[in-house]
Amino acid sequence: MESNLNRMINQTLRHPLSGQLSKYTNVMKGWQFRWFTVDSKTGYLSYYLCDSSAVGDDIAPSPHVLANTPRGQVQLAGAVVYPSDEDSRTFSIACASGDTMKLRASDARARQEWVDGLRAVVESHTQAMDISNSSPLPARELLAASDALVAARQALFLTEQCNASLARAIENIDCASFSPTDPDLLLLKAISTASTQCLHQCLGLLQRHQEINQPQLEEVTPPSISLALQ
Numbered sequence: 688m689e690s691n692l693n694r695m696i697n698q699t700l701r702h703p704l705s706g707q708l709s710k711y712t713n714v715m716k717g718w719q720f721r722w723f724t725v726d727s728k729t730g731y732l733s734y735y736l737c738d739s740s741a742v743g744d745d746i747a748p749s750p751h752v753l754a755n756t757p758r759g760q761v762q763l764a765g766a767v768v769y770p771s772d773e774d775s776r777t778f779s780i781a782c783a784s785g786d787t788m789k790l791r792a793s794d795a796r797a798r799q800e801w802v803d804g805l806r807a808v809v810e811s812h813t814q815a816m817d818i819s820n821s822s823p824l825p826a827r828e829l830l831a832a833s834d835a836l837v838a839a840r841q842a843l844f845l846t847e848q849c850n851a852s853l854a855r856a857i858e859n860i861d862c863a864s865f866s867p868t869d870p871d872l873l874l875l876k877a878i879s880t881a882s883t884q885c886l887h888q889c890l891g892l893l894q895r896h897q898e899i900n901q902p903q904l905e906e907v908t909p910p911s912i913s914l915a916l917q
Contacts, residue, residue, distance in 0.1 A: 703727065704804040705747070706797070707737060711789035718791060721758065722748050725804065730764050730812035732780070732805070733757035761786060764812035765836075765894040768805045769844045770798060772851045778802050781843070781887050783894035813837075836893060843886055850883045 704725040709718040721734040735748050735758050747753070765783030775795035780788045792798040813836075857872050865872060 704801070704808075706801075707793075708734075708801070709791040710734065711791070722753075723790075724753075725763075725808060727808055727811075730762055730808055731760055732763055733760045761788070762812075763805065763809045765840075765891075766805075766809050767840050767844055767847075767890075768802055768809060769847050770802055772848060772855060779847070780805065781847070781890075783891050785888050785891040787887065836890075839890055839893070843883075843890055846883055846886060850879050853879050 704727075705723060707720055708723050710721045711717070712719050720737045722737050723732065723734045725732050735752055735755075737748055761780070761782045761784070763780075763782075767781040769779055769781070771777035771779060771789075774791075776793070776798050777789065777791045778798055778801065779790065782788070790801070792801055854876055857876050858867050860867055860872070
């Protein structure tokens with residue numbers, strides 16, 4: 688019987704995942720429409736600038752835009768995809784490189800489709816990377832290391848959820864003794880966020896260590912501008 692993972696991967700291969708999403712841009716302090724595409728064979732998520740006339744209509748950019756170099760591109764192998772607690776449309780992708788993309792779909796159903804599809808691609812390419820990665824470790828220890836990375840990604844997902852819940856609780860606090868601007872609460876919120884980011888970086892380092900001497904599926908020139916600025 689076909690597993691849920693294989694079913695999602697086959698579905699993504701037959702119907703490539705693509706569409707318009709809002710991407711949070713730190714420089715602009717807001718959301719910008721981008722057109723996203725997922726290559727299930729290589730495991731890359733790419734995004735492009737949207738035509739101004741197509742913004743909000745979920746219409747693909749013109750062919751000449753898609754033929755150009757993507758505005759940004761990330762490898763999904765080793766990434767963590769998790770929905771946000773702040774609303775029913777937002778989700779994030781924590782890449783093995785340490786970058787995090789915050790995205791927003793048009794509605795809850797679209798978000799679930801993106802999260803499920805991206806997770807299937809992530810799991811597929813992470814497993815392929817684990818299998819193809821040469822290692823001097825015995826098979827049993829190699830399997831244990833791979834299982835540990837999977838467990839670490841799951842734990843990081845839960846940590847992200849707890850961090851978001853804490854931030855939301857502080858922002859919505861209604862108590863005579865405390866306010867959302869209380870210095871101790873702000874410090875707690877900052878430490879929680881910084882700790883979560885540190886865990887992301889640690890997981891990224893572990894993932895990079897596992898990728899050493901691994902042949903690349905495709906040579907891609909990384910963009911010179913940070914993903915958060917695009």
